[in-house]
Amino acid sequence: AQSVTQPDIHITVSEGASLELRCNYSYGATPYLFWYVQSPGQGLQLLLKYFSGDTLVQGIKGFEAEFKRSQSSFNLRKPSVHWSDAAEYFCAVGPLNTGNQFYFGTGTSLTVIP
């Protein structure tokens, strides 16, 4: 079965520090991959997506992610975190050729300390 794993439930970083949020997926082929951010009381906003081509993708707000086929991973990174980055981050895959569904991870909550 297809699945998305975000192993870190909660991460705390200092403002200005670098950030990496992990995402692993389980699927037999290369899926479409997404990272979304959800601020409190808000809907999800797309940060970046990977469909094909260059495995390092750039997104909004200074985020980037790298697709590594050998590790079935799509980790999100940011070189210098800002206090406004505190939010919930979701990795997602899909839609897959087995249906219309997007599969989301359970999310990583990011706290930024001054």
Place this chain on the structure above:
Amino acid sequence: GAGVSQSPSNKVTEKGKDVELRCDPISGHTALYWYRQSLGQGLEFLIYFQGNSAPDKSGLPSDRFSAERTGGSVSTLTIQRTQQEDSAVYLCASSSHLEQFFGPGTRLTVL
């Protein structure tokens, strides 16, 4: 801007009552998704509409849940005989070219 809107933003109801949640997608988006987000959980797919095709209802958790999309635009998610375990945030997203745009959600609380 003309993003995805959902109403109501909050809904408190008593166990056993029916509720209707509304989603207004982005104009021109033919695909529409409903998700349920429970505390500490990821998004759970509920139902998918694409144009005039039959909806993909494979994610609906029980026959108390139903949804319709009128005129290929506005969608309504109906939960009959609500249970406490239905308490969650219900998110709607419309899609263009595989990119989903999410509404702010409806927080449903069943007492």
